[in-house]
Structures are given as structure tokens and as C-alpha cells.
Amino acid sequence: MTLSHITRLTRRTALLLAAAALAGCAWKPAAQAPAAPQRPPIVFVHGNGDNAALWMTTLWRFESNGWPRERLHPITLPYPLARDADDQPQPGRSSSEEARLFLAAEVDAVLQRSGASQVVLVGNSRGGIVIRNVVAAGGAPKVSHAILGGAPNHGVWSSASFRPTSEFNGAGPLLTRLNNQGGAGIEITPGPKWLTIRSDNNDKYAQADGAWIGAKGTPTHVSFAGPELKGAKNVVIAGIDHRETAFGPQAFAAMWRFLTGSEPATTRAVPEARITLAGMLSGAAVDNLPLAGATVEVYATDLSTGARLGAALHRQTVGADGRWGPLVTTSKTALEFVVTAPGHAITHVYRAPFARSSDLVQLRAARIAVDDRDAPAVVTLTRPRGYFGIPRDEIELDGLSPPAGIPAGVAGVSTAKARLADASERAVVGSFNGERIVGRSWPTAGNHVVFLELHD
Known part of the structure; x- marks a missing residue:
């Protein structure tokens, strides 16, 4: 890598970290109740091409069950689309390392603001991969629970010939590394408690055929169970789609049970006048x-x-x-x-x-x-x-x-x-x-x- 490449990467990383700091200064609605010490801060990470707005109704559900509003922290990643090749710069897109640095900085900022010792991380799709990358790169002591909805943990496809270095290739370097950390039969980073939520057969990115990645009739070598991880608690919800694995009411109920050990009082948003x-x-x-x-x-x-x-x-x-x-x-x-x-x-x-x-x-x-x-x-x-x-x-x-x-x-x-x-x-x-x-x-x-x- 040339000096000019390093300089460009350094500037880009600085922009991403500056955006993280700016996001942390965004206006927040007035809190409804004092922060409950037994409720840790939760950082929510959206998926590929998305933004923090997708967590709106999930936050409403947490609030409606008594989780303090000021302890719910959805983030928006700049350049949210992953590169076609993770190791090659691509205008308007981010690498897995850039996304990791952004989330790691936000976790540190939330810990500092809240005074908590650990956070909960909740992610959908690519957000789940970013979470795994942060935890694997030394972030485990800062995370009590990690919840991954519809994360393509074994890839959207798994192939040595099609986009071999993509974040979404189960045979690529990123997922191969993340899925081989905990010894035989374990695919998680030790430390946090892990939950995966997946559909039984209705997740467009966990299909045996490549129709949803523009390759109909071509095997992906990925199954419906692709989002599961050995060593995690794996929950299957019938009929839900790729996004509903994180943003739907049934996914929220699974998250609440995992974090509290009890059923939520409601999966609906309780209206405020x-x-x-x-x-x-x-x-x-x-x-x-x-x-x-x-x-x-x-x-x-x-x-x-x-x-x-x-x-x-x-x-x-x-x-x-x-x-x-x-x-x-x-x-x-x-x-x-x-x-x-x-x-x-x-x-x-x-x-x-x-x-x-x-x-x-x-x-x-x-x-x-x-x-x-x-x-x-x-x-x-x-x-x-x-x-x-x-x-x-x-x-x-x-x-x-x-x-x-x-x-x-x-x-x-x-x-x-x-x-x-x-x-x-x-x-x-x-x-x-x-x-x-x-x-x-x-x-x-x-x-x-x-x-x-x-x-x-």
C-alpha cells in the first residue's frame, strides 16, 4: 500500500469518526423516566444501505415496556453500503474495517455518556456482521449481550469464484475469520451472551437459490439456517422476512426475553398524547x-x-x-x-x-x-x-x-x-x-x- 493510499484511508477514517461524534450530539426527546441502573444502554446497528430510522418502532416497543429512552442509542453509519470487494476502495461505500471503527467509537461514546460498564449491541443484516467484527477485535469486555437479526453469518452466498472478498461471501476472509474463533463447534467470540434471530424459510438472503442476488438458478451454498451461530442461542420465527428478524414485534419479544428473562408486557407502541x-x-x-x-x-x-x-x-x-x-x-x-x-x-x-x-x-x-x-x-x-x-x-x-x-x-x-x-x-x-x-x-x-x- 502506497503512502497516498494510507493518507486517503486516514482521512476517510477521520471523517467517519467525526460523523460518529456528530451523531452522538443529535437532539434527543426528553426522557420519560430516570435511567434504571438495571437496564444497560443498547446500541442499535442497521443493515446494508439503511439508517437508524428503521429502529423507530423497536425503540417505541422498548420504551413502552419501561426501558429508559435515554438508554436506547440507534446509530446511522455513513456510506452504509458495503463494497463489492472489501479490500478494494469503492466510491460511496464503506469497508468492513471502516464500519467497525465507526461502531467501536460509538460504543465508547455511549459508555462514557451513560457511565455504564457494558452495552448491549443489536444489529440487523450487515449490522450483525459489524457487531461481530467489533466484538472480535477486542470489544468483548465492553459488550454484555449481542443480538443479531437476519445477519448473514454464513454469507448470502459462499463461493471462491463470485466476489471472493465480499463481506457477504461465506467463503470470504471476513466471515471465515469470524466463524473460526472459539474452537471446535463454536462460532462466536467468547464473553458476551449471543442471540441470533432468523426466519424459518422467508429470509431473502438465506436462500439456496441465488434469485435474490441476481443469479437465479445458481446455488448459493447457503441454507435457511445461515444466520445461526454455533455457541449462540438461536431463535427461529416462522414466516418473518429478512428485516422483520430485527424490526418486527416477534423479534422484539425474543430480544426482550433474552435480555430480561421475562415476557414483554406489550409488543405494541403505547401512544403518547x-x-x-x-x-x-x-x-x-x-x-x-x-x-x-x-x-x-x-x-x-x-x-x-x-x-x-x-x-x-x-x-x-x-x-x-x-x-x-x-x-x-x-x-x-x-x-x-x-x-x-x-x-x-x-x-x-x-x-x-x-x-x-x-x-x-x-x-x-x-x-x-x-x-x-x-x-x-x-x-x-x-x-x-x-x-x-x-x-x-x-x-x-x-x-x-x-x-x-x-x-x-x-x-x-x-x-x-x-x-x-x-x-x-x-x-x-x-x-x-x-x-x-x-x-x-x-x-x-x-x-x-x-x-x-x-x-x-
Whole structure:
């Protein structure tokens, strides 16, 4: 490695660590109760291409069962997509080592702020691999429990010929090292208590066929049990998808039992009458970096028509940190978020009422997809915390049930799109297993994109 390579890596690592420090300074809603000493801080780590917002409903469930809000720490990794080859720089993506350094720094910051001696680490998908890497690289004394939901612990594929150095290759150097630490029959780093949560057969990244990695008909050499680890407590939940292994109510119940030895009082979010919302705004690129100078507007909307109820509740041009908010509202108020940013479409995001306060209302300025530019209007139903499954789920968008574009079988897509026949403004309804959102159509010709975003 040349001196210039080392210099670039050093600068990149410094940027990642600086982002970790900035994330730790983000506004937090007021705590509901003093920190209970018996409840350790929990650090939540999202998966490939995701952000901390996916943990919103999981945090609500922990809070609703009495875990102190100030001891729940979801993090957002910059450059959240893994490299195709872990040992080769790739613009806009991070290596396993960069992700490890970021999480390790955040663990140290949480320990310092909380005064605790250990943290709990909870991760989904790639986040589970990052957790394992941190623990294996000397972090074990700082971690009491490690919970991995849907982590591809034996790879999404296992092959010496296809992307041999990828983080997601079970035969690659990273997973080979992590799976050979504890002696014969043990695949975990000794010290913390380990839990894995997996689907019985509905995880798109634990399939014997390569259909979900673009290689249909090619064996992956990975089984449904790929997320399990020898030496861990391994829990199997029937029917759940890849994301639901971490973000779903059944996964939460498994986490709670593992951490407390008892059943949770509820797996639902107990509503708060008055709530405070805030978050961060990023651009269309999947880098989780703040989009300074963009404008955020928030409107209350009619639950049955999606129409705005008066003037904006909140209007703000975000600064260098990308933070927006706080907005104080009620848990019975449906909302429309509007993001306006140079180089992006005017982005409208409709949400059903938020049950509880959150500083994880992450917004992303979007662009109109090339294939949608000729459509009068387009509305997308999106489910960030899980996938749509046919026939498992009841899904409807603009009167079509199920919407077009959702394949039957293994749940693997998180969006459904309706291309409207005209550009007239009207109500558009989306629903998923009982959760209902009503938004409004906006014309593509006016550079508008519309999302109906589900909580669950």
C-alpha cells in the first residue's frame, strides 16, 4: 500500500469518526423516566444501505415496556453500503474495517455518556456482521449481550469464484475469520451472551437459490439456517422476512426475553398524547450524509383525504448537520413532509400518526426515476422495516390489491408503485395489514414525487 493510499484511508477514517461524534450530539426527546441502573444502554446497528430510522418502532416497543429512552442509542453509519470487494476502495461505500471503527467509537461514546460498564449491541443484516467484527477485535469486555437479526453469518452466498472478498461471501476472509474463533463447534467470540434471530424459510438472503442476488438458478451454498451461530442461542420465527428478524414485534419479544428473562408486557407502541418529532435530512445518494440547505415543511393532513389542514406546522432550512425539528404535535395527527432541495424532486412523504416521540424521522430528498418521467403522476407505497409478501400480507395501493410488481413467494421487495392515469390532484390510499395511509397525488411534470411510508 502506497503512502497516498494510507493518507486517503486516514482521512476517510477521520471523517467517519467525526460523523460518529456528530451523531452522538443529535437532539434527543426528553426522557420519560430516570435511567434504571438495571437496564444497560443498547446500541442499535442497521443493515446494508439503511439508517437508524428503521429502529423507530423497536425503540417505541422498548420504551413502552419501561426501558429508559435515554438508554436506547440507534446509530446511522455513513456510506452504509458495503463494497463489492472489501479490500478494494469503492466510491460511496464503506469497508468492513471502516464500519467497525465507526461502531467501536460509538460504543465508547455511549459508555462514557451513560457511565455504564457494558452495552448491549443489536444489529440487523450487515449490522450483525459489524457487531461481530467489533466484538472480535477486542470489544468483548465492553459488550454484555449481542443480538443479531437476519445477519448473514454464513454469507448470502459462499463461493471462491463470485466476489471472493465480499463481506457477504461465506467463503470470504471476513466471515471465515469470524466463524473460526472459539474452537471446535463454536462460532462466536467468547464473553458476551449471543442471540441470533432468523426466519424459518422467508429470509431473502438465506436462500439456496441465488434469485435474490441476481443469479437465479445458481446455488448459493447457503441454507435457511445461515444466520445461526454455533455457541449462540438461536431463535427461529416462522414466516418473518429478512428485516422483520430485527424490526418486527416477534423479534422484539425474543430480544426482550433474552435480555430480561421475562415476557414483554406489550409488543405494541403505547401512544403518547403529545409527541416531539425530529430527524436528519439526506440526499438521494445512499450515503447517509446531511443535505445542507434543503427546506423541510410539515403539514397536518386529513386522515380520510390526505388534504392539508391549514398552514405548515413546521418550516425549516436545514444547516450543515442536516438536522430538522423539533416539531411538537399529537399522536392522532397524520402528517405530510415536503422536502425541497436543489438537484432533487419536490418530495412528499405521507405518514400515518406517530404513536410516540422520535428523533429518527429521517427524510431523504428523492429524484424521479427514469422509467416514471412519462407518467402523469406516481405514488409509491414503501415499507422500510420489512418486505411485502404474497400471499402472506394484505396490501393495497390505489384500489389494487395486491399492487403490481410484488412477486409471490419469498418476501423481498419493500416498495409498490402506482402510475396514475392523469395528473389531477386526488386522494391515494395505501394499506398494509391494517395500517392505512392516505396521501395526495402530485404531477410528475411539476417535478414531484410522492411516498406513502408505513410505520410497520
